[in-house]
Amino acid sequence: MKTKKLKNCDSHIYLYAKGHYLKSDLWEDLRKIMSLRSMGTPDNKVTISDILLVLLSITYKYIDSKHRFLDFVNDLSPSNCWKVGYIFKNEKYSYEKALAYKCLSILRNLEVSRIENGLDKPNEDLLHLSKNAEEGDFKEVD
DSSP states (O other), X not given: OOOOOOSSTTHHHHHXXXXXXXXXXXXXXXXXXXXHHTTSOOGGGOOHHHHXXXXXXXXXXXXXXXXXXXXXXXXXXXXXXXXGTOOOTTSOOOHHHHXXXXXXXXXXXXXGGGSTTOOOOOOTTTSOBOHHHHTTOOTTTO
16 A cells, blocks of 8 residues: 555545445554554554544543533444444444544534644545545645
């Protein structure tokens, strides 16, 4: 994969959350992104705990009120996690997945102007680009 200096090492996490990459397997997609973010740690060495720590370290600063914190915690429950895109019909509920989906939901709805250092463009060598990314819809990203 071609690597270049990123203006924001978390760009691809935000871009993934905002739908600029096609989503397949949540953990495998995020492992690839975390591997690039950590400058080449092999995908198979990136744990779910590593992913969650990074997602939380990015997301916590946007939970800037008591109301948002209460929503954050409430949306992790099995009865509410559908609100953030986590639907577990044919699988057992996973707190880890609910947490990842909630963090990604917060990042998805975040205005890019609030992201320190802005965002890099999606990298087609990292994950397949979504239709938005392929059409060059980066009004919000640049």
